[in-house]
Amino acid sequence: METPGLKLSVAVLYTITVLISTMVSGTAGTESGLPMKPAIRFNRPTKKRLQYAKQLGAESVIVHPYKLPYLPDDELPLSTEEEWSFEELVHLRNKVEDAGLELGAIENIPMNLYEAVMLGREGRHDQLESIKRIVRNMGRAGIPVLGYHWMPSGVWRTSLTRPVRGGAEATAFRFEDVEDAPLSHDREYDEAELWDNYQYFLEEVLPVAEDAGVKLCLHPDDPPVENIAGIPRLFRNFENFERAMEIVPSENHGLEFCLGTWSEMYIDRSLVDVIRHFGQRDKIFYVHFRDVEGTTSDFQEVFLDQGNYDEYDVLSALHDARFDGMVIPDHVPTMVDEPKWRPTGRAYTIGYIKGMLKALDSAPEGRDS
Numbered sequence: 001m002e003t004p005g006l007k008l009s010v011a012v013l014y015t016i017t018v019l020i021s022t023m024v025s026g027t028a029g030t031e032s033g034l035p036m037k038p039a040i041r042f043n044r045p046t047k048k049r050l051q052y053a054k055q056l057g058a059e060s061v062i063v064h065p066y067k068l069p070y071l072p073d074d075e076l077p078l079s080t081e082e083e084w085s086f087e088e089l090v091h092l093r094n095k096v097e098d099a100g101l102e103l104g105a106i107e108n109i110p111m112n113l114y115e116a117v118m119l120g121r122e123g124r125h126d127q128l129e130s131i132k133r134i135v136r137n138m139g140r141a142g143i144p145v146l147g148y149h150w151m152p153s154g155v156w157r158t159s160l161t162r163p164v165r166g167g168a169e170a171t172a173f174r175f176e177d178v179e180d181a182p183l184s185h186d187r188e189y190d191e192a193e194l195w196d197n198y199q200y201f202l203e204e205v206l207p208v209a210e211d212a213g214v215k216l217c218l219h220p221d222d223p224p225v226e227n228i229a230g231i232p233r234l235f236r237n238f239e240n241f242e243r244a245m246e247i248v249p250s251e252n253h254g255l256e257f258c259l260g261t262w263s264e265m266y267i268d269r270s271l272v273d274v275i276r277h278f279g280q281r282d283k284i285f286y287v288h289f290r291d292v293e294g295t296t297s298d299f300q301e302v303f304l305d306q307g308n309y310d311e312y313d314v315l316s317a318l319h320d321a322r323f324d325g326m327v328i329p330d331h332v333p334t335m336v337d338e339p340k341w342r343p344t345g346r347a348y349t350i351g352y353i354k355g356m357l358k359a360l361d362s363a364p365e366g367r368d369s
Contacts, residue, residue, distance in 0.1 A: 035324035036315075038353055039104055039286070040346060045092075050099035052343060056350045060104035060326050061096050062147075062286070083113065083130040089141035104326045105145035105217070105286060106138065107256070111154065118152045119189065120197040128201070132208045139212025145285060146209075147256040149219040150198055153184040153231040156223060162300045168333035168345070172300035173223045184229035191232040198234065202248035209252045217256035217285045218244055224265045225296055236296075238267050238274060245283055254283040260290035260330055263308045264299050271309050272317040279321025287318065288330035289353055301331050303345075304352050315356050327353055 039060035040053045053061055096103040114131055116124040138146060162172035209216050224236035234240055245253065255278055262271055278284050291307025292299040304311055318327075332345030 035322075036318065036357060037104075037324075037326050038350055038357070039326035039328045040350065041107065041328050041330075042341070045096060047099070049341070050096065050101060054100055056347055057354055058101065058350060060102040062105045062107050062326065062328060063092065063096075063103065064107045065110070083134050084137060086137040086140055089137055089143060093141055093143055103143055105147055106143060107147035108219075109134070109146070109148055111152075114201075115152060117201055118150060118194070118197055119185065120193060120200075124197075128204050131205055135205065135208050135214050135216075136212050139209075139214045144213065145215045145217060147217045147219060147286075149221070150194070150234055151221050151231075152189075152194075153229050153233075156228055159300075164300065164302050164333050165306065166336075168303070168335050170301040170333040171331060173298070175223070175225055175297040178228055181229040184231055188230040189232060191234065194232050194234055198244070199247050202250075202253070206248055206250045206253055210250060215252045215254060215285055217254055219256040220258050220261035220265075222258065222261045222264070223296060223299070224261055237265060238269065238277075241278070245278075245281075251282070254278075254285040256286060256288070257284045258288040258290075258330065259309070259314060260288060260292055260301065260307075263292050264294075264296050266296050272313055275314065275317040275323075276321055279318060279323050284318070284321070284323050284325065286326040287323070287328070289315075289327050289349065290330040290332070301333065303333060304329075304349050311352070312356055312359070315353075316360060319360055329353070 037059045038057060039062060040056065040058045041062040041064050042049050042053075043064050045061055045063055050061065093103045109131065113134075114127050116122065117127050117131070135146065138144075156173060156178060157171040158174050158177040159172040161169045164170045206216065218235065218241075220241075221233035221235045223233075225233055226236065227233060235244065241255065245255075257275075257278070259271070262274060267274070275284070289304065289311075291302060291304055291309060291311065293302050293307055294300060295308075315327075329346045329349035332342050332349055334340075334342055335344040335348075338344040
């Protein structure tokens with residue numbers, strides 16, 4: 001039996017798409033002819049969820065194969081304890097393709113499979129060899145993208161139930177709540193250590209990714225503060241991302257461009273300028289389309305039309321930079337009476353993105369470029 005949340009999610013999509021398209025361009029338009037691909041992420045791509053994604057008009061699926069408080073699931077498609085075999089990766093890709101969708105990426109390696117690599121601890125060489133085998137297996141299985149992060153202490157939030165519009169609940173972060181957090185690991189680490197470990201990781205893994213035909217995508221630190229629980233957070237500003245892209249140059253290395261995390265950052269340039277900079281260098285591989293109110297030390301996630309940046313300007317900048325990858329809802333508020341995987345909030349966001357794409361395609365500059 002379908003859940004009420006699922007029925008509402010699908011029903012709301014068409015209305016949102018047509019409304020936004022009409023408001024921005026004055027025409028309802030047709031299916032977007034732009035190269036950006038609406039996509040959706042699941043921890044657990046069940047048959048029903050894949051059908052839901054297809055009904056929303058998503059073209060691709062990203063799988064996030066481990067559990068987090070704000071991405072809850074009881075069963076996961078890939079092991080979180082052992083490296084992923086070629087066979088299970090082929091099965092996962094075929095499951096998605098059998099539903100008429102593309103498996104566009106696997107997002108994030110479970111922390112326990114490369115924590116020693118990030119921290120330069122005993123066992124890192126064995127973990128590096130395991131990551132290399134995972135990358136080779138992904139290439140052989142026809143899965144083109146692996147998203148990763150460099151956050152040994154993980155993603156932090158100080159609330160999972162902050163009220164937003166209409167009583168929906170969203171995550172939030174306030175730095176003063178974690179300033180006195182205990183050490184998350186055995187000792188305090190410094191930035192130089194983490195940079196050395198990061199460069200070593202890239203030197204070892206990027207040649208394998210190039211041979212395998214797999215792209216590696218770096219996610220920002222979330223939240224992008226300097227340090228939490230004794231662990232520096234490297235990828236918190238524009239300069240450090242430039243360094244990451246240049247330290248071991250490769251066409252197979254780019255950004256998992258999380259708009260929400262960039263919106264959280266204190267940076268001395270506009271988000272549109274950042275998109276132009278990395279987009280013109282072909283370093284944006286796929287996009288998390290979400291936003292927040294507030295910045296680094298105190299923010300909350302919100303609906304896409306409520307946040308810090310102008311969402312249509314951002315999508316236009318991606319188009320101008322010739323970005324042709326996946327655009328996915330990321331974290332979304334939990335709406336009334338919906339299941340814990342938030343199908344209604346995701347449908348709202350997919351509909352909003354599709355409406356903007358249709359409007360952008362209908363605009364003279366969208367058709368002529």
